[in-house]
């Protein structure tokens with residue numbers, strides 16, 4: 001996926017201000033940045049949320065123009081978003097939702113068999129230490145914060161996207177849940193899979209080793225590096241970045 005000079009506005013206010021990023025198959029990228037810098041706005045715009053107006057730039061996925069696609073077409077093209085605040089959908093069970101999502105990416109007549117689906121679901125729920133009865137509960141309804149996050153990762157593992165955007169998948173997780181989520185992401189690693197991890201904190205990156213770390217401030221990527229960049233942010237916060245760049249933007253901690 002190649003993002004070129006992307007600009008996104010919400011209600012007429014520009015939030016993402018010319019962002020460039022290329023994620024190749026096999027790569028895990030992390031975007032870190034203070035609250036309110038537009039990380040979730042970027043994620044929503046990439047997936048095609050109608051509230052977020054793309055006012056400039058381009059997004060290309062394997063030669064296809066992503067910005068020209070509807071949300072479902074983006075999913076069919078292999079994109080996946082694990083949301084910072086997953087929606088609760090009453091009346092749709094987790095298992096039914098997953099099966100529909102998997103089948104929507106397959107040709108008619110090529111649907112996953114029920115047996116294969118159940119076997120795979122059991123295996124992935126085992127990896128993520130999700131109790132089996134959760135498969136039959138309504139999607140995210142009454143799930144704890146941590147259960148919702150695990151469930152997002154379960155969706156990713158079952159749907160097998162080519163590019164996954166994980167927005168604050170670590171927020172609200174205790175250390176055990178964090179390790180489980182990391183295990184799920186690490187299992188996905190292969191040459192056909194690219195991942196964008198959006199996070200406020202470095203600690204998830206102790207368990208998922210990113211190939212590249214980017215710092216986002218005021219709607220742009222202002223610095224890129226390897227995993228050592230995340231460690232420096234953890235130790236020293238974001239102030240040195242602003243000083244290095246001579247920025248005067250006010251950011252919430």
Ligand SMILES: Nc1ncnc2c1ncn2[C@@H]1O[C@H](COP(=O)(O)OP(=O)(O)O)[C@@H](O)[C@H]1O
Nearest residue numbers: 010011015034035036037038039040041042051
């Ligand atoms: N739906 C929305 N309506 C109005 N303003 C929004 C909306 N979503 C985000 N914003 C504003 O856009 C800015 C960036 O928010 P966000 O993308 O959530 O940042 P981050 O994820 O980096 O914390 C904030 O000032 C926020 O208030």
Ligand SMILES: [Mg+2]
Nearest residue numbers: 039040084168
């Ligand atoms: Mg956010």
